Amino acid sequence: MALVFDITGEYAMxxxxxxxxxxxxxxxPPPTAVGGLIAAIIGVENKSENKAHLASYWESLYGNRIAISILSPTQWFTTSINLWNNKDPKKGIHNIIKHQFVKRPKYRIYVEGPIEERLKPFLEEGRFVFTPYLGTAYSFANIHYIGSFNPLKIEDDEARIKSIIPADIKPKINLKKTHGIFKDIVPLQMDTERGLTKSLSVFYPANIDTGIFVDNPEEIGGVLVGNDEIVWLPEWSRKPSG
Structure with a gap:
């Protein structure tokens, strides 16, 4: 089975x-941010009381995989934030840092793996242990449970994929129908000391309503989850390859 839920907010960064x-x-949200969000919902601690940089919740994420879809057109909002300079206050009390936010975002998250059993009751009851947020502590997340679905293998010659797609699985993208795509490098997973262990090159659609038309959905592991055609991102593994 696979759990599906939407996350929204006023801002994300x-x-x-x-x-x-x-x-x-x-x-x-890159996969690492989704991992932190899932851990916050079910209440897995990062054990930062021992060391500030720890992210022990990754132990509970190994063996699971996700997919991510963008549901709202991307609107950017840029502003400067005045931060306290605690590292070297002699050089100046404040640091003014420019921040780029996504305005009124909406995303759909798909989760498959052993963590489903722990996550499902929280989603069904609309509760969480730690406050979920969209990248920064001042960007609170609203969570809406969609349901639990049995992923069905796509056997058609063409599919309109709504999720971001790993580039290394070599999707045969129909650019004429897709009308444009973007490509970026995202962090896939971290270790328990918050070190980046693997990044991933992904495609995502320029038009969220169109999605990404691919001519080899079966080859790239395309599945139908509910009403959405998606592609899973690589499983979070204890010893990532590459």
Whole structure:
């Protein structure tokens, strides 16, 4: 089975890991952010009381996989945030950092794996243990449970994939029907000390209503979950390849 839920909010900011002085955002939550969101909902602690950088919740995420769809057109909002300079206050009390936010985002998350059993009752009852947010602590997330579905293998010669697609599985994209795609590199997973262990190159549609038309859905593992044709991202594994 696969669990499906939507996340929305007023703002989201998923900082690109390769940015430096400014905080540029992905238009969708990268897999690492979704992992943290799932752990927050079911209440898996990161054990930061022992070391501030720990992310022990990753132990509970290994063996699961997800898919991510963008449900609302991407609207950008850029502003500067005045932060306290705690590292070196002698150089200045404040640091003014430019932030790029996604305005009124809506995403659909698909989850498959052993964590479903723990996650499902929280989604059904509309509750969570730790506050879920969209990338930053001041971007609160609303969660709406869609349901639990049996993924069905797509056997057609063509499919309109609504989720982001890993580039390395070599999808045969029909650009004429798709009307445009974007490509980016996202962090796939981390270790329990918050170190990036694997990143992933992905395609996502320029037009969310169109999706991405592919001519080899069966080859790339396309499945029908509810009414959505999606492709799973690689499973979170304890020893990622590559």
């Amino acid at each position: 998923f900082r690109k890991f390769y940015t430096t002085t400014s905080s540029a955002s992905y238009p969708f």
